[in-house]
Amino acid sequence: xxxxxxxxxxxxxxxxxxxxxxxxxxxxxxxxxxxxxxxxxxxxxxxxxxxxxxxxxxxxxxxxxxxxxxxxxxxxxxxxxxxxxxxxxxxxxxxxxxxxxxxxxxxxxxxxxxxxxxxxxxxxxxxxxxxxxxxxxxxxxxxxxxxxxxxxxxxxxxxxxxxxxxxxxxxxxxxxxxxxxxxxxxxxxxxxxxxxxxxxxxxxxxxxxxxxxxxxxxxxxxxxxxxxxxxxxxxxxxxxxxxxxxxxxxxxxxxxxxxxxxxxxxxxxxxxxxxxxxxxxxxxxxxxxxxxxxxxxxxxxxxxxxxxxxxxxxxxxxxxxxxxxxxxxxxxxxxxxxxxxxxxxxxxxxxxxxxxxxxxxxxxxxxxxxxxxxxxxxxxxxxxxxxxxxxxxxxxxxxxxxxxxxxxxxxxxxxxxxxxxxxxxxxxxxxxxxxxxxxxxxxxxxxxxxxxxxxxxxxxxxxxxxxxxxxxxxxxxxxxxxxxxxxxxxxxxxxxxxxxxxxxxxxxxxxx
Amino acid sequence: xxxxxxxxxxxxxxxxxxxxxxxxxxxxxxxxxxxxxxxxxxxxxxxxxxxxxxxxxxxxxxxxxxxxxxxxxxxxxxxxxxxxxxxxxxx
Numbered sequence: 001x002x003x004x005x006x007x008x009x010x011x012x013x014x015x016x017x018x019x020x021x022x023x024x025x026x027x028x029x030x031x032x033x034x035x036x037x038x039x040x041x042x043x044x045x046x047x048x049x050x051x052x053x054x055x056x057x058x059x060x061x062x063x064x065x066x067x068x069x070x071x072x073x074x075x076x077x078x079x080x081x082x083x084x085x086x087x088x089x090x091x092x093x094x095x096x097x098x099x100x101x102x103x104x105x106x107x108x109x110x111x112x113x114x115x116x117x118x119x120x121x122x123x124x125x126x127x128x129x130x131x132x133x134x135x136x137x138x139x140x141x142x143x144x145x146x147x148x149x150x151x152x153x154x155x156x157x158x159x160x161x162x163x164x165x166x167x168x169x170x171x172x173x174x175x176x177x178x179x180x181x182x183x184x185x186x187x188x189x190x191x192x193x194x195x196x197x198x199x200x201x202x203x204x205x206x207x208x209x210x211x212x213x214x215x216x217x218x219x220x221x222x223x224x225x226x227x228x229x230x231x232x233x234x235x236x237x238x239x240x241x242x243x244x245x246x247x248x249x250x251x252x253x254x255x256x257x258x259x260x261x262x263x264x265x266x267x268x269x270x271x272x273x274x275x276x277x278x279x280x281x282x283x284x285x286x287x288x289x290x291x292x293x294x295x296x297x298x299x300x301x302x303x304x305x306x307x308x309x310x311x312x313x314x315x316x317x318x319x320x321x322x323x324x325x326x327x328x329x330x331x332x333x334x335x336x337x338x339x340x341x342x343x344x345x346x347x348x349x350x351x352x353x354x355x356x357x358x359x360x361x362x363x364x365x366x367x368x369x370x371x372x373x374x375x376x377x378x379x380x381x382x383x384x385x386x387x388x389x390x391x392x393x394x395x396x397x398x399x400x401x402x403x404x405x406x407x408x409x410x411x412x413x414x415x416x417x418x419x420x421x422x423x424x425x426x427x428x429x430x431x432x433x434x435x436x437x438x439x440x441x442x443x444x445x446x447x448x449x450x451x452x453x454x455x456x457x458x459x460x461x462x463x464x465x466x467x468x469x470x471x472x473x474x475x476x477x478x479x480x481x482x483x484x485x486x487x488x489x490x491x492x493x494x495x496x497x498x499x500x501x502x503x504x505x506x507x508x509x510x511x512x
Numbered sequence: 513x514x515x516x517x518x519x520x521x522x523x524x525x526x527x528x529x530x531x532x533x534x535x536x537x538x539x540x541x542x543x544x545x546x547x548x549x550x551x552x553x554x555x556x557x558x559x560x561x562x563x564x565x566x567x568x569x570x571x572x573x574x575x576x577x578x579x580x581x582x583x584x585x586x587x588x589x590x591x592x593x594x595x596x597x598x599x600x601x602x603x
Contacts, residue, residue, distance in 0.1 A: 325520075
């Protein structure tokens with residue numbers, strides 16, 4: 001009997017409570033369900049374990065690089081500064097909550113398939129990394145409560161499943177306007193930003209022409225490379241903060257930041273170059289984390305997809321935001337720049353006004369979230385409001401992804417001081433809503449969270465029935481206004497008036 | 513043979529492309545491993561691959577990598593992937 005207990009204890013303590021093994025086992029189970037060969041099952045499971053350990057290794061590098069930045073922002077601005085990087089905050093949290101995140105992810109995915117099968121919301125959310133990020137966010141928010149683990153996992157799974165089918169439906173009228181034909185949906189937790197951008201486009205861009213008539217420099221496309229974009233933005237942020245820190249705190253404090261090797265005099269040159277190096281180190285950390293995420297998802301998502309194909313036939317796949325990029329490539333760059341400006345303006349407002357009043361952390365703009373969500377917001381804004389829509393819509397997205405993470409920090413418990421947080425809009429509003437629901441106590445929180453989930457589900461079903469199935473087109477007025485304008489003032493030198501009017505319906509084949 | 517599925521970050525659309533490419537390769541009777549890469553590391557990864565699958569804009573950015581680069585318009589259209597992959601590897 002004792003031996004049995006010892007074996008059970010061994011399994012629980014040495015295997016199941018180690019997140020990496022948990023994820024490996026779950027991946028293996030998924031691959032078994034797909035009837036893969038033994039070699040593929042063993043290989044896939046092992047790769048998931050290694051991917052998980054890679055994420056941890058990357059997290060260590062990121063944390064080490066962020067520590068001095070936090071100190072310097074404190075000295076430079078007198079407030080906490082945060083660089084939202086989903087991968088980094090998830091990696092840091094995995095260490096403590098890995099197993100629970102895995103359970104919420106698996107149970108939430110299963111439940112989302114049930115919802116897709118039995119409600120009108122036939123969306124299968126296939127953006128694996130965002131499922132992982134949302135599962136982590138929910139785990140972190142629920143960890144600040146006193147709920148038993150089983151209840152947290154069940155509630156987290158319900159909440160995850162609801163957002164996975166509801167958000168693609170809520171954005172579907174706009175996604176279809178962009179050019180999705182209704183065969184695909186957006187499955188990405190920046191949905192609030194995209195819908196806001198589409199709605200803003202409707203408001204401001206009645207007769208504005210499409211961005212696709214613009215000629216834009218090819219030179220900015222390199223920012224699509226996440227390694228370059230992350231390292232570049234962190235080096236710029238680091239050096240800027242270092243210079244302000246030096247100016248405000250004086251040379252002595254600056255020299256103390258990065259003590260050089262023994263026997264060498266510290267200099268300001270050393271201080272600046274160490275700041276550059278820390279920025280590059282952050283880039284390396286994120287690259288390592290991404291490699292780990294890639295390694296896990298490469299095994300897990302095909303397993304999810306294979307299962308989904310069988311359970312929900314004829315479902316609409318909800319996919320990552322960059323799937324809309326080909327529909328309006330100029331709008332991606334316009335949107336990125338405008339979103340980034342929105343982030344900077346909001347940062348300035350926070351530093352001057354909101355931080356003194358609410359004590360909000362300063363959210364520094366990262367190039368990666370602004371490129372991907374800002375770019376997609378530009379495409380949505382362009383589809384309903386042309387150039388003006390792309391600029392204004394992406395600007396709104398930039399404001400959202402700067403304000404929401406600042407408020408989100410307040411509900412993340414002791415992770416609020418990790419100098420990084422979730423970046424995309426939906427993590428912000430959803431996490432804040434759940435977090436504040438639990439301010440009423442644990443029982444009240446569970447009730448309010450379930451009410452929120454029910455409301456979201458009901459709202460999405462209404463949108464699906466009223467808007468998606470009846471073919472409501474949020475860009476129809478814009479298109480009509482453009483057509484009218486084209487009639488009254490025909491031909492402006494070139495012949496691009498007719499096919500550009502839709503904004504998103506054309507597929508530019510440039511560059512092939 | 514080794515097939516490389518490439519997208520911007522290497523964690524979103526390329527993973528989806530991977531599983532559809534696996535199905536396509538299976539239908540074509542190819543003994544293929546499909547791996548994923550982001551646009552930043554794809555050039556390096558292409559050195560050990562036989563064919564690359566990606567979108568039109570990223571294909572332009574990737575340039576010439578010495579192996580066939582197949583442009584896929586719809587990452588979830590199994591038929592399109594099967595057809596284009598088949599044409600690229602001569603099946």
